[in-house]
Amino acid sequence: MTNQSGIARKFYEERHVRNLHERMSRELKGFGAHINAFEFCPHHPDGLIERYRALCNCRKPQPGMIRALLERYPVDIDARFMIGDKQSDLDAAQAAGMPAYLSMGVNLHSFIVRLLMDRSPA
Template structure:
């Protein structure tokens, strides 16, 4: 019998945590990193944690942009992070919304926060140790998703994300 070693993860909400929430953001030209965000991801990487992004993207369901736009922005973010020696292990997003104007996205989904689906899907795909894992979000629905997935949720409102992560992971 072989065992896969597990390790904890930090699940980052995107808008309002990694970047300033500009409302239905999909263009790199309008993307503004939160102070310390890239460094926070690098700290998570260096501490041996998985780093994931879990983000509701109802702008797709509302017809404001396409899934390919979300994917392109995430590729751009990955390049920006690589430039400072950081990486995200996986980007997860949920394009669904129960009141979508784009019919194929009109549904209730447990992947849409406050549902835990994006988190639990990642925990199935990667050897994540739930104990010691946490989600950093800026909305109550983020914390609800964390609780439903059985991990700790922390509310980030403003400030320097690297400082917040140091305190959260007790790296200081």
């Protein structure tokens, strides 16, 4: 789930983002991993492309992308959380009613293991 305002600002096209997601899926498949959905917001209020020039509810820190995913996929509400690398990620999660954690370039696997250990009941 990512903001991709570069689409609205003519830096790249939606197809480029989709191609990146396809490549990520192929590479992750080699490790036995799978991503159910990729979400991105192509909008920006100052976009150069009119159809993407918008204030929308999917651009983080708004919770639209999170809410769309929660409607599409059954999730154990008590077990869900979000990991982000920007404050807007945390703000979007909070607006959607879920806890969020900031990951600052650490090893993601170690970060998640430590996070899950801290969240588990004693």
